Amino acid sequence: MTEEDLILQQVLNEEEELTEKQKKIIIAAIESFSEKGFAATSTSEIAKKAGVAEGTIFRHYKTKKELLISIVTPVMAKLLAPFIIKDLNKVLDRDFEKFEDFLRAMIENRKKFLKNNFAIFKILVQEIPFQPELREQFLEHIAKKTFGRFAKLVEHYQAKGQIIEMPSASAVRLAASAIIGYLLINSVFGSGKEWDDEAEIERTIEFIMHGISKKE
Amino acid sequence: MTEEDLILQQVLNEEEELTEKQKKIIIAAIESFSEKGFAATSTSEIAKKAGVAEGTIFRHYKTKKELLISIVTPVMAKLLAPFIIKDLNKVLDRDFEKFEDFLRAMIENRKKFLKNNFAIFKILVQEIPFQPELREQFLEHIAKKTFGRFAKLVEHYQAKGQIIEMPSASAVRLAASAIIGYLLINSVFGSGKEWDDEAEIERTIEFIMHGISKKE
DNA sequence: TTAAAAAATGAGTGATTACTCACTTTACAG
DNA sequence: CTGTAAAGTGAGTAATCACTCATTTTTTAA
Numbered sequence: 362m363t364e365e366d367l368i369l370q371q372v373l374n375e376e377e378e379l380t381e382k383q384k385k386i387i388i389a390a391i392e393s394f395s396e397k398g399f400a401a402t403s404t405s406e407i408a409k410k411a412g413v414a415e416g417t418i419f420r421h422y423k424t425k426k427e428l429l430i431s432i433v434t435p436v437m438a439k440l441l442a443p444f445i446i447k448d449l450n451k452v453l454d455r456d457f458e459k460f461e462d463f464l465r466a467m468i469e470n471r472k473k474f475l476k477n478n479f480a481i482f483k484i485l486v487q488e489i490p491f492q493p494e495l496r497e498q499f500l501e502h503i504a505k506k507t508f509g510r511f512a513k514l515v516e517h518y519q520a521k522g523q524i525i526e527m528p529s530a531s532a533v534r535l536a537a538s539a540i541i542g543y544l545l546i547n548s549v550f551g552s553g554k555e556w557d558d559e560a561e562i563e564r565t566i567e568f569i570m571h572g573i574s575k576k577e
Numbered sequence: 578m579t580e581e582d583l584i585l586q587q588v589l590n591e592e593e594e595l596t597e598k599q600k601k602i603i604i605a606a607i608e609s610f611s612e613k614g615f616a617a618t619s620t621s622e623i624a625k626k627a628g629v630a631e632g633t634i635f636r637h638y639k640t641k642k643e644l645l646i647s648i649v650t651p652v653m654a655k656l657l658a659p660f661i662i663k664d665l666n667k668v669l670d671r672d673f674e675k676f677e678d679f680l681r682a683m684i685e686n687r688k689k690f691l692k693n694n695f696a697i698f699k700i701l702v703q704e705i706p707f708q709p710e711l712r713e714q715f716l717e718h719i720a721k722k723t724f725g726r727f728a729k730l731v732e733h734y735q736a737k738g739q740i741i742e743m744p745s746a747s748a749v750r751l752a753a754s755a756i757i758g759y760l761l762i763n764s765v766f767g768s769g770k771e772w773d774d775e776a777e778i779e780r781t782i783e784f785i786m787h788g789i790s791k792k793e
Numbered sequence: 794t795t796a797a798a799a800a801a802t803g804a805g806t807g808a809t810t811a812c813t814c815a816c817t818t819t820a821c822a823g
Numbered sequence: 824c825t826g827t828a829a830a831g832t833g834a835g836t837a838a839t840c841a842c843t844c845a846t847t848t849t850t851t852a853a
Contacts (some may be wrong), residue, residue, distance in 0.1 A: 380830070398707050400616035403813060414832045419812060421830090460790075487703070491614050525791050527780060534762055535784045544752025552653060564743060568751045572788040574676075575741050596800070604834060620841060630802045637800090 368436055368478050372527050383421050385411040390428055395480035399429055399488050429484070430494055436481045437495075439504045455568045460518040468540055475544055508533065584652055584694050599637050601627040608642055611696035613643055615704050645700070646710055652697045653718045654712075676734040680782045684756055691760055724749065755785050 367389065379387075389411035402502040408415040441543055457463040475482060487506040489495050512529040515536075519525075524532060543565045550556045585607065595603075605627035611619040620641055624631040637642040673679040691698060705711050710781045728745040731752075735741075740748060759781045 378698040382831070383646050397614055398614070399636060400614055401707070405807075405809080415811090416813080416833065417831055420832095423812095425811065449762050452696065460610060463784070468750070482707070487706070490699070490703070524789050527789070531777060531780050532789055534723050534758060535789060538758025539751060542750060546750055561747060564747050565751065570788045572784060572786045573740050573743070573748055574786040598801070619839075621839080631841090632803065632843080633801055636802095639842095640843065 368481060371435070382411070382413050382417055386413060386418055386421070389431060391432055391480050391484065394429065394432070394484045399484065399491075426492070429488065429492070432481065433488065433495060434498060435484050437479060437498045438483055460523045461516075461566055461570060463514070464536070464540070464569060465562070468562055468565065469541065471540070471544060472547065473549060479548065504567070511537075536569050539565055584697060587651070596625070598629050598633055601645070602629060602634055602637070603648060607648060607696050607700065610645065610648070610700045611773065612787055615700065615707075640707070645708070648697065648713060649701050649713060650702065652694060653714045665793055676739045677732075677786060679730070680752070680756075680785060681778070684759065684778055684781065687756070687760060688763065691764060695764065719761075752785050755781055 369388070386407065389407050390402075393407055393410060395430055402416055402491040405415055407428075411418075418428065422431065457466065468494060485495070485499075489499055508530075511533045514522060515532045519529070519532075543561060547556070547558065547561070586605070602623065602748045605623050606618075609626060611624055620634055621631050623644075624634055627634075634644065638647065673682065701711070701715075705715055724746075724765045731740060731745040735745070735748075759777060762779070763772070763774065767774060
């Protein structure tokens, strides 16, 4: 439970048996795709960066696109896995009495994930609009499975009287917008000293719960 | 005041005098860049789609990148212009008594803009991570000018007692996250019949004002 | 009507692209 | 050791890339 978040490591170790050269190819490809974009990265460049002959790439991956997909797929499958697939059901009835506490844990969890997998995440976001395979995977893994789970979670807290009545899809959208907005801005400005992270997290949670209007 | 939002038309008509062929090049380039991405689009493809010789492109634009920038720059400059540069100051003290009304107008305004300029907007978002010139322009036009104006607007409504006390930057971030989240999801699912647009707009505004917690 | 300027052309440039394949090296079971 | 399969190689492929330039067509103005 220490560093299950490092998807790169996870893929390099667990999955199938990868040769040393193959690992180097993956690492080099992630770096280049993230920096320059998929289409603007050449296979010769990846080979050079990986210290490998260009032919070696095509021994393991039939095409350049297949290399991309082999990198991005595990992120898809695990993007929200720690909470969703493993823990969400427990969370639902046991762990968090208050929705606010769930939000806090959620933000912390996804923040770590994003930090640990920023390069791969960036590739994913960049290429989804152009790669139909990726879009399908995304809809399958994220949009359907994950979103459905969150909807149920919202309904749970609605039943408890902590969340107002509205379609659960809308509630998920609104909360997710705020959290994703926080995560993205934190990933850009998080290192600056004007950014008070603790405070911003609390403001985000407070905002999701109570908005920004003055109570009277 | 009818269709000032169509940036493409605006560029093609107003700006400098463009030849017919040049207009066709711009239209073809926007289409291809939006569909396949900048790096994956070839100049020969643009020329063919525009019904123009490839050399004609390079008569007007020194490089392919210059073509990209000439397309995206006006969007930058005008992305939030209608509200910001032209109307925001008036709005500030006169038009909207309540912050909620401002939000409503804001959402409607930006929704139209996005709908009318979706292809160019997509290109902008896609290429900002890879084109330093675009990033600079973005910081100059959007991040600084626009964000500063919004911050002032928030402070105005804080002074009126309609928004709780918090750093104005944080309030802008939170409200903008909710609005942008709405706009993006609307641009994807907005055509489906499960999407009740009026209701989602109101929920978004209500969320920004009061969050999703049950009042008691 | 004409001459100069601007716009447009498309064949041609060398560089680079993703990918192939005959070959060599390495790993390992019997 | 030996044989076999997998891993790795890098020169070579045709296609495509962004871009050039000598030439032709169109526009403009006197």
